[in-house]
Every structure is written in structure tokens, then in C-alpha cells.
Amino acid sequence: xPKLVNLTINHTRVTVPEGTLIVDAAKxxxxxxxxxxxxxxxxxxxxxxxxxxxxxxxxxxxxxxxPVLEADGAPKLSFGPKLETACTTPVSEGxxxxxxxxxxTAARKDILEFLxxxxxxxxxxxxxxxxxxxxxxxxxxGPTESRFDFADKLHHAKRVPLGELIFLDRExxxxxxxxxxxxxxIAGDPVIGFYQRGRKLEIQTQTQPGFDSIFSGNTSDICPxxxxxxxxxxxGARPWEMEAHPSICAQCAVGCNxxxxxxxxxxxxxxxxxxxxxxxxxEAVNEIWLCDKGRFGYHxxxxxxxxxxxxIRQNGELVPVSWETATDTIVxxxxxxxxxxxxxxxxxxxxEDLFNLKRLADAEHGKTLFYTHMGGGDLTGQVGLAPxxxxxxxxxxxxxxxxxxxxxxxxxxxxxxxxxAAARGASLVVLNPRATRLDDFAAISxxxxxxRVMDALAALFAGEAGQVLSQAANLVIFFGSxxxxxxxxxxxxxxxxxxxxxxxxTGRPNNGLxxxxxxxxxxxxxxxxxxxxxxxxxxxxxxxxxxxAGADPAGDDPALAETLQQSExxxxxxxxxxxxxxxxxxxxxxxxxxEREGSFTSGERRVQRFTAALPPREKAHTEAMIxxxxxxxxxxxxxxxxxxxxxxxAAETPAFTGLxxxxxxxxxxxxxxxxxxxxxxxxxxxxxxxxxxxxxxxxGSPAEAEPVTPELPAPVENALLAVPITRLYDRSSTLxxxxxxxxxxxxxxxxxLNPQDAAERGLSAGAEIEIHLKSANxxxxxxxxxxxxxxxxxxxxxxxxxxxxxxxxxx
Amino acid sequence: MLPLLRGLLTTLKSMAExxxxxxxxxxxxxxxxxxxxxxxxxxxxxxLEKCIGCALCAAACPADAIFVExxxxxxxxxxxxxxxxxxxxxxxxxxxxxCGFCEDACPTEAIVLEDNYELSFTDRKQxxxxxxxxxxxxxxxxxxxxxxxxxGVFTRSVPEMKDPTD
Ligand code: SF4
Ligand code: SF4
Ligand code: SF4
Ligand code: SF4
Ligand code: FES
Numbered sequence: 022x023p024k025l026v027n028l029t030i031n032h033t034r035v036t037v038p039e040g041t042l043i044v045d046a047a048k049x050x051x052x053x054x055x056x057x058x059x060x061x062x063x064x065x066x067x068x069x070x071x072x073x074x075x076x077x078x079x080x081x082x083x084x085x086x087x088p089v090l091e092a093d094g095a096p097k098l099s100f101g102p103k104l105e106t107a108c109t110t111p112v113s114e115g116x117x118x119x120x121x122x123x124x125x126t127a128a129r130k131d132i133l134e135f136l137x138x139x140x141x142x143x144x145x146x147x148x149x150x151x152x153x154x155x156x157x158x159x160x161x162x163g164p165t166e167s168r169f170d171f172a173d174k175l176h177h178a179k180r181v182p183l184g185e186l187i188f189l190d191r192e193x194x195x196x197x198x199x200x201x202x203x204x205x206x207i208a209g210d211p212v213i214g215f216y217q218r219g220r221k222l223e224i225q226t227q228t229q230p231g232f233d234s235i236f237s238g239n240t241s242d243i244c245p246x247x248x249x250x251x252x253x254x255x256x257g258a259r260p261w262e263m264e265a266h267p268s269i270c271a272q273c274a275v276g277c278n279x280x281x282x283x284x285x286x287x288x289x290x291x292x293x294x295x296x297x298x299x300x301x302x303x304e305a306v307n308e309i310w311l312c313d314k315g316r317f318g319y320h321x322x323x324x325x326x327x328x329x330x331x332x333i334r335q336n337g338e339l340v341p342v343s344w345e346t347a348t349d350t351i352v353x354x355x356x357x358x359x360x361x362x363x364x365x366x367x368x369x370x371x372x373e374d375l376f377n378l379k380r381l382a383d384a385e386h387g388k389t390l391f392y393t394h395m396g397g398g399d400l401t402g403q404v405g406l407a408p409x410x411x412x413x414x415x416x417x418x419x420x421x422x423x424x425x426x427x428x429x430x431x432x433x434x435x436x437x438x439x440x441x442a443a444a445r446g447a448s449l450v451v452l453n454p455r456a457t458r459l460d461d462f463a464a465i466s467x468x469x470x471x472x473r474v475m476d477a478l479a480a481l482f483a484g485e486a487g488q489v490l491s492q493a494a495n496l497v498i499f500f501g502s503x504x505x506x507x508x509x510x511x512x513x514x515x516x517x518x519x520x521x522x523x524x525x526x527t528g529r530p531n532n533g534l535x536x537x538x539x540x541x542x543x544x545x546x547x548x549x550x551x552x553x554x555x556x557x558x559x560x561x562x563x564x565x566x567x568x569x570a571g572a573d574p575a576g577d578d579p580a581l582a583e584t585l586q587q588s589e590x591x592x593x594x595x596x597x598x599x600x601x602x603x604x605x606x607x608x609x610x611x612x613x614x615x616e617r618e619g620s621f622t623s624g625e626r627r628v629q630r631f632t633a634a635l636p637p638r639e640k641a642h643t644e645a646m647i648x649x650x651x652x653x654x655x656x657x658x659x660x661x662x663x664x665x666x667x668x669x670x671a672a673e674t675p676a677f678t679g680l681x682x683x684x685x686x687x688x689x690x691x692x693x694x695x696x697x698x699x700x701x702x703x704x705x706x707x708x709x710x711x712x713x714x715x716x717x718x719x720x721g722s723p724a725e726a727e728p729v730t731p732e733l734p735a736p737v738e739n740a741l742l743a744v745p746i747t748r749l750y751d752r753s754s755t756l757x758x759x760x761x762x763x764x765x766x767x768x769x770x771x772x773x774l775n776p777q778d779a780a781e782r783g784l785s786a787g788a789e790i791e792i793h794l795k796s797a798n799x800x801x802x803x804x805x806x807x808x809x810x811x812x813x814x815x816x817x818x819x820x821x822x823x824x825x826x827x828x829x830x831x832x
Numbered sequence: 833m834l835p836l837l838r839g840l841l842t843t844l845k846s847m848a849e850x851x852x853x854x855x856x857x858x859x860x861x862x863x864x865x866x867x868x869x870x871x872x873x874x875x876x877x878x879x880l881e882k883c884i885g886c887a888l889c890a891a892a893c894p895a896d897a898i899f900v901e902x903x904x905x906x907x908x909x910x911x912x913x914x915x916x917x918x919x920x921x922x923x924x925x926x927x928x929x930x931c932g933f934c935e936d937a938c939p940t941e942a943i944v945l946e947d948n949y950e951l952s953f954t955d956r957k958q959x960x961x962x963x964x965x966x967x968x969x970x971x972x973x974x975x976x977x978x979x980x981x982x983x984g985v986f987t988r989s990v991p992e993m994k995d996p997t998d
Pocket of ligand 2: 193224243246
């Protein structure tokens with residue numbers, strides 16, 4: 022427990038831990054000291070001088086070392102000769118801070134007048150106008166008139182693209198350095214910096230392509246003026262015109278808390294539309310940050326290509342029908358079917374959908390299969406993170422192991438949080454076949470050959486790293502699927518679980534196994550009992566009625582497409598006409614999560630609730646409702662209302678015991694304090710009033726088991742080893758649809774080769790070639806990367822090439 | 833007797849007076865200087881639109897009668913000076929209470945409540961005036977929007993106000 026310090030701010034007495042800065046202490050006391058450059062998530066720099074306050078400290082008698090007392094017995098205070106910056110000055114015992122004296126008021130006014138000497142004040146067309154710290158502080162503390170003519174001010178061309186996502190307005194920049202510091206200290210991408218000095222100072226990008234960082238959008242949130250705007254939102258709406266709907270990002274397994282800002286839009290014929298995605302504070306998940314995929318990748322939700330009507334196949338063609346007809350067709354089939362229903366669901370579905378589909382399958386003597394390319398979720402349910410876990414509290418004495426995953430690409434915010442944990446003193450151990458951005462701050466980083474992960478893990482546990490891991494006070498293990506299929510990652514998960522169990526790192530907060538899934542609710546599917554099929558092709562070939570929801574197996578794998586083509590009766594519920602849907606007998610339009618409520622379970626096992634941001638635009642239903650309607654026609658009772666479904670789910674699933682939508686909506690005060698009124702303090706991130714979510718209880722009694730290592734592909738003469746990897750800007754089941762704004766960063770079908778392997782085969786970067794994999798040819802583009810181990814050919818997942826585990830590949 | 837005569841005198845007097853009836857619509861009465869009739873969207877002399885799509889009028893409107901959506905200008909396709917213009921501008925005249933707040937809020941004096949009071953509709957849709965209906969005609973020296981202009985000339989969205997109290 023740090024020492025507490027008593028001080029007085031204006032007339033309020035405050036007690037705060039030693040080392041607290043005056044600004045933060047004042048915030049605790051409900052006094053807002055205006056700031057521009059200070060940000061509670063970053064070290065203070067004292068650049069803008071907006072936070073000047075008058076500080077008095079007790080006079081100490083040099084002879085006795087005791088405070089000098091006034092006649093009335095109170096300690097004698099002495100004010101410093103100058104005002105001090107509240108953002109850089111830590112509190113001390115007996116201090117008196119005055120922030121409302123005429124001296125301070127005059128200083129603030131001067132600073133603001135100074136800042137405005139080169140500010141265009143084009144608030145009417147500024148995206149920040151309405152939520153602008155400079156605007157608010159000028160109104161609150163600034164001069165009422167300018168002594169500078171517009172013509173005398175500094176003028177620059179208005180729109181300077183820093184990258185294709187962020188535009189800079191140099192006239193508006195007040196040189197606070199928040200963006201530069203964020204990129205350097207928090208995002209670890211020092212890709213923008215100051216150029217020149219004094220009034221000429223401007224922000225410049227130092228990379229090609231410009232502003233090459235996957236966290237770039239955050240700078241526009243924390244910029245205290247409208248100097249940094251996003252290409253996506255520019256002029257999209259005024260802040261006060263938009264509604265704010267709390268939701269959860271569905272692009273990866275981290276589960277960042279977001280807000281969908283919506284407004285009526287002429288392009289949508291006067292309907293509501295999502296205008297931007299903003300972070301919502303959850304210090305246990307994403308703090309106040311988002312990655313660019315989450316921020317800019319939402320466009321698929323309101324795509325014009327979404328399915329709008331149910332369809333059934335008649336004479337080989339899919340024709341639109343009513344919901345009644347579609348449901349009838351399914352029900353008839355189920356009634357006459359020889360055996361039940363096979364549900365194949367992806368991790369994109371909400372908990373409620375998965376639960377209802379499972380109940381329907383169970384009632385119909387059917388089975389539920391999980392469509393995934395990664396195993397191990399049964400183990401994360403037993404030895405995963407326990408309630409009370411928070412990566413932000415990992416530090417000295419704790420350890421984190423990351424196996425077979427490039428977190429920077431697969432789960433950017435986890436990467437960010439581990440970076441901070443390492444900075445706080447946690448030991449990060451990385452085991453990956455190639456260099457990743459985790460190595461930047463890893464204490465121990467080891468490599469292995471693709472296919473040799475189990476040996477590498479055994480060696481790692483036996484060595485020095487094993488010591489670090491087993492002796493850590495808390496241990497979290499992240500496992501991914503780089504170069505691994507379902508069985509391979511299952512084996513890795515088992516080996517990691519064994520270590521956790523063996524070293525007593527289970528069942529406690531901040532200890533456990535985390536799967537780096539690529540879908541928002543993969544963990545939820547595992548928790549609800551969905552398991553991948555041992556042999557999916559066989560299962561699908563045998564099934565009589567197949568329902569595929571939230572997954573596109575045919576698009577991923579031509580072999581599965583072939584099987585599904587032959588299926589007896591295929592029902593597909595999806596947002597788009599996927600390859601699987603094209604082969605269906607009945608196609609049902611599903612509702613995107615932005616138009617309904619529900620809950621996702623993040624990789625950290627945190628169940629979080631999202632709400633409807635838009636009214637349902639098309640004639641679409643949730644998968645939960647589809648299941649309920651079909652059930653009703655079969656004479657079964659399955660609830661339709663999502664809160665009720667969740668209650669039922671919680672009652673029947675041990676890990677969810679005691680949870681309800683209301684519980685998920687509970688919040689408690691978080692540090693640093695944000696508030697929408699003083700936007701200058703921490704940017705435009707939303708305060709969390711809609712719920713912090715709850716971590717699932719751990720169930721089952723974890724026991725060590727021998728991992729089953731899958732066999733390696735037989736070596737083929739002259740062939741490379743095809744290795745599936747996961748990239749951020751893919752076209753995966755998560756991003757679903759290409760977002761035009763991220764278009765330039767999106768990857769297509771490509772193969773990554775080591776420079777030497779490429780040279781031997783006479784291939785240059787960018788060459789369009791064909792690769793031979795699984796007895797078919799695939800056109801790809803060559804990417805040459807020195808981090809790729811020799812003999813390996815890395816294939817990003819979900820761009821249409823069926824690379825799911827290691828395989829032989831010929832060029 | 834006297835009161836009766838007095839009454840008749842009034843009658844006789846008014847018989848000689850000019851009738852006050854105006855035969856509208858052939859004949860229209862002038863409106864007062866501060867009359868607040870239907871809005872117009874003004875243009876600059878060169879034909880560029882004054883409205884920069886800032887939606888401050890919509891924010892000020894107590895009746896929520898205005899809908900503005902903005903987009904970005906380029907020098908090849910310029911609607912208004914500066915970076916931003918109104919790609920959609922609509923006023924619902926059934927909602928409008930002709931308070932003139934929009935006029936006050938406008939930073940460019942683009943929206944002005946003019947003399948036109950002839951507002952009648954046969955259905956609700958007609959009451960929504962679009963940007964095309966509200967925009968003033970292009971002045972004689974000007975060109976219609978969008979214009980192709982020399983780069984770097986029209987950079988300033990909000991014009992200098994000669995007399996802010998005006
Ligand atoms: S940054 Fe703020 S003060 Fe400057 S023009 Fe934009 S809204 Fe106005
Ligand atoms: S661009 Fe914004 S955040 Fe960056 S230095 Fe300028 S004002 Fe500060
Ligand atoms: S006159 Fe008043 S009510 Fe009518 S549009 Fe303007 S602000 Fe709204
Ligand atoms: S306030 Fe003026 S410039 Fe702004 S949108 Fe309204 S009419 Fe256009
Ligand atoms: S100097 Fe303290 S906030 Fe900038």
C-alpha cells in the first residue's frame with residue numbers, strides 16, 4: 022500500500038497516494054484543472070502550460086526539520102515564486118493548490134490567447150467541433166476576443182494525408198505531442214514525429230506507406246483539437262447529432278468495448294446508419310484504445326449486399342419466399358428426415374444463438390459442431406482465466422507465455438496489454454517459429470521449426486524459461502495456431518494446460534490459458550459445448566439436414582464445398598450470399614450484431630453484452646429466433662426473447678451460473694476517471710455506463726493429459742512446407758466483407774517466402790505465381806520476408822486458399 | 833336623432849374610402865423589413881454556395897426542421913469555399929416555426945428567411961424543401977455549382993465578417 026498524502030486543493034481536502042500528480046488529485050476531488058498535453062495514460066511532459074496552478078508548501082525550519090507554525094498553530098505556507106504545471110508536479114504533504122485565483126485565471130487566459138494566435142478557429146467545419154477540448158477550454162477560460170486577424174495567422178494547406186486513414190490539419194495542431202507520444206510509448210510504432218521548431222513545428226509521418234500503424238485511429242481520439250481526422254469519418258456528422266449505442270467489437274477475440282455512433286443518413290434513404298466506431302472505457306479489456314481493424318472494419322454491417330429475404334431452392338434456383346414458407350420447408354424436412362439436424366456454427370454467433378441452436382439440435386436428436394481452425398477451447402474452459410483477472414494488473418514477478426501466435430496481427434489489443442505488462446516488469450516468454458513484434462519486449466524469445474512445436478515446448482519447459490514460468494507468481498499462457506490445425510493447436514493447448522496444472526497456476530485470477538481465436542465468440546461456443554468435428558467432411562456427408570450458421574466452410578475449402586454441394590438438405594443462415602449459401606436449399610438472412618442485442622464471450626472468458634445500434638433494416642432474424650420459430654412449428658418451446666434466452670442459458674450452463682443481462686450491464690468506477698464533460702482530459706473515448714461484463718466461472722476439474730501430437734505431412738521432394746498464419750487485414754470470417762476504407766491494407770491471396778527460397782526459384786517480390794497445394798493450383802502473389810524460416814511458405818488464412826495445417830506445397 | 837346622423841355620417845365616409853381588400857394573388861402586399869418567410873440559401877457573387885454544411889442551423893433549430901449532411905469539396909468539384917459543403921440540405925416547412933434561429937446560427941449568412949410566405953402543400957412530402965429548391969439562382973456573373981476552380985484559392989470556409997453586429 023503506497024503512502025497516503027494529504028493536501029488541500031482550493032478549499033477541498035484530499036488524500037491521495039504518494040506520487041499522484043496534482044491534476045489527478047484534483048480530478049479525484051471533482052476539480053477539473055484544464056490540460057492539453059497531459060493524458061492520464063501517458064507520462065506528463067509539461068509542454069502546453071495550460072495546467073498552471075499556484076502551489077504553496079509548508080515552510081520547514083532548517084534547524085529542527087519541523088514545519089514552522091503560524092501564531093494560530095497552523096503550519097506556515099509559502100507560495101512559490103511562479104505558477105507550477107499541475108501535470109508534472111506530484112503532490113506533497115500539507116500542500117495547498119490554488120486553481121481559482123486571479124493569477125491562475127490570467128495565466129490560463131494568456132496561454133489560450135497564445136494558442137489561438139495561430140489557430141484557424143474554423144469550428145463550423147471541424148470534425149472535433151462540439152467535442153473539442155480547445156473549444157471548451159476557450160469558452161471556459163479564454164479571452165473573448167482575438168487580437169489577431171485571421172490574415173495574420175499561420176496558414177497551411179488544410180488537408181495533409183498522413184496515411185490513407187488519418188489526415189492532418191497543420192493549422193489546428195497545438196503541438197501538444199499527444200499523438201507522437203501515443204505512437205511511441207503506447208503503440209510502440211514511432212511512425213510520426215515533430216519536424217521543425219517553434220511556430221513552424223509540424224507533425225510528419227516517417228514511414229512508407231504513411232502512418233503505418235495499426236493503432237493510428239486512437240490519435241484522433243486523444244488529439245485535443247481537430248488536427249487529426251479519420252478518412253472514414255471526415256465530415257460524416259457533427260458529434261451532437263449522433264446517438265451512442267454501446268457494443269462490442271466483433272473483429273477478434275479480445276472483445277474491445279465500443280460505441281457505435283449513429284445518425285440518419287441521406288445515402289440510406291433517411292434511415293439510421295453507423296457513422297463511426299469509438300472506444301468505450303473498459304480498463305480490464307481495451308482501456309480506451311481500439312485497433313484500426315475494429316475502428317474502420319465495421320462497414321460490412323451496413324453493406325448493400327446483405328441478404329434481405331429468405332430463399333428456397335426451386336428447380337435449381339434460389340427464389341425469395343416468405344419466412345413462413347422457408348420455415349415450413351425446413352420443418353417438413355425435419356419431420357420426414359430419417360435422423361436429426363446437424364448444426365455447424367461459427368464463432369461469430371452470439372451466445373444466445375449458439376444456445377438456441379443447440380437446444381433445437383438436441384431436441385431433434387441432432388448434433389452441434391463448431392466450425393473452427395483451432396482447437397483447445399475445452400481446456401480454456403477448465404484452466405482459463407478466472408473471475409477477477411485483468412492483464413493490466415500483471416507486473417513484477419508474473420510471467421506470460423505466448424506460443425505459436427503473432428499477437429500484434431491476431432489480437433492487437435492483447436499485444437498492447439502485454440507490452441505494458443512487460444514494461445511493468447512481467448517476464449514475457451515467446452515461442453514462435455519466426456520473429457514477431459512480441460520479440461521487441463520479450464524477456465526470452467525462442468524459435469522452432471514449423472511442425473516441431475511440441476518438442477520446442479518440452480525443451481522450453483525444461484530450460485531456463487521453464488524456471489521463469491513455473492516460479493512466476495501469476496502465469497498466463499496465450500496459444501495460437503500459427504502453422505497449426507485443430508489437432509495441432511489442441512496438442513499445444515494440452516501441453517500448456519499441463520504446465521499450468523503442474524505448477525499450480527490454475528483456478529486463480531490472472532492465471533490460465535487463453536486461446537487466440539479469430540472470432541469474437543469462439544470461446545463462448547466452446548463453453549456452450551460446441552466441439553469441432555473429428556472429420557468434418559464425413560460428418561457433413563452423413564448429415565440429413567445440415568444448418569450452417571455464421572460460417573462459410575465452402576468458401577474456405579473446395580473439398581468441403583464439394584461435400585456441401587452433395588448434402589441432402591442444407592440450410593444456411595448468414596449475412597451474405599457466401600459460397601456455402603450458394604449451395605443451400607434454404608438461405609435465411611441473419612441479423613448482424615449491430616441490429617440486435619446479445620452477448621459474446623471474449624478469449625479472456627469475459628461475457629460482454631452488446632445492444633442494438635440500428636433498427637433491423639432488412640427482413641432478417643437472429644439465429645436464436647430462427648431456432649425458436651422452427652422449434653415452435655415442431656411443437657417445442659424455445660424462447661425467442663434474447664434476455665430470456667440468456668437467463669435460460671445461465672441456468673443450464675454451469676460456467677454462466679448467476680449471470681443475466683442485468684449483471685452484464687453493471688459498472689463500477691474506473692481509473693483513470695473519464696467523463697464526457699471534460700473531453701480534454703483523456704480524449705473522446707466514451708465512459709462506460711453500459712456494463713463491464715463478467716468473467717465466467719471455471720468449471721470441471723482440470724487434469725493433466727498426454728497431448729496427442731498430429732503427424733507431420735510426408736516430406737515431398739523439392740516442396741516447401743505450407744504454413745497457415747493469421748493476418749490482421751485479411752478477409753476472414755471476422756472482417757466478412759472488404760471495407761473500402763481499409764481496402765489498401767487488405768491482403769489478398771499471397772505466399773510469404775524466405776529470400777533464399779525465392780531466389781532459388783527465381784521469384785521476385787510481387788510476382789504472380791501458381792502454387793500447387795492439396796492437388797489443386799492456386800494463383801498467389803509472392804511476398805518476400807526475411808523472417809520466414811527457410812523451407813516454409815506462409816499462407817495467410819481466409820483468403821480462399823485451403824491451408825489449415827502444415828502441408829506440402831509446390832511452386 | 834343626433835346619434836343616428838352620426839352613424840350615417842360614418843357610413844357615408846367609408847363609402848368614399850378606397851377599399852382595403854387586396855386581390856391576392858394578382859396583387860401582393862409588401863412585407864415588413866424584418867419579415868420572416870421561407871428560407872433561401874445564398875450564393876456568393878461567383879456562384880459558389882455560401883452554405884458549408886456545418887449543420888449549426890440544424891443544431892439551433894428548436895423544431896428540428898433542418899437536416900444537413902456534409903461532404904468534402906475538391907478544386908475539381910467545388911460547391912462552396914473551404915473543405916466542406918452540404919451534400920444534402922432539407923427543411924421541413926411543416927415543422928418550421930419561422931423563428932429565425934437558423935439564420936442567427938449560420939456562420940456564413942447562407943441561410944436567410946426571406947419574403948416568400950406562399951407555402952401550401954397537398955401532402956407532407958411536398959413540405960420538405962431540398963437544397964435545389966432553397967438555393968438562390970446563380971447570379972449573373974457567377975457559374976453554377978459544382979465549379980472547377982484554380983487550386984488553393986477558395987481555402988477559407990468562414991468569410992470575414994465586416995461587422996459582426998450586423
Ligand atoms: S480544433 Fe476545436 S477550436 Fe479548433 S477549429 Fe476545430 S473545433 Fe474549433
Ligand atoms: S496533432 Fe493533435 S495530438 Fe498531435 S500534437 Fe497536434 S494537437 Fe497534439
Ligand atoms: S426558422 Fe426556426 S424553426 Fe424554422 S428552420 Fe429556422 S430555426 Fe428551425
Ligand atoms: S448554418 Fe449556414 S453554413 Fe451551416 S449548414 Fe446551416 S446554412 Fe449551411
Ligand atoms: S503542461 Fe500541463 S497539461 Fe500541458
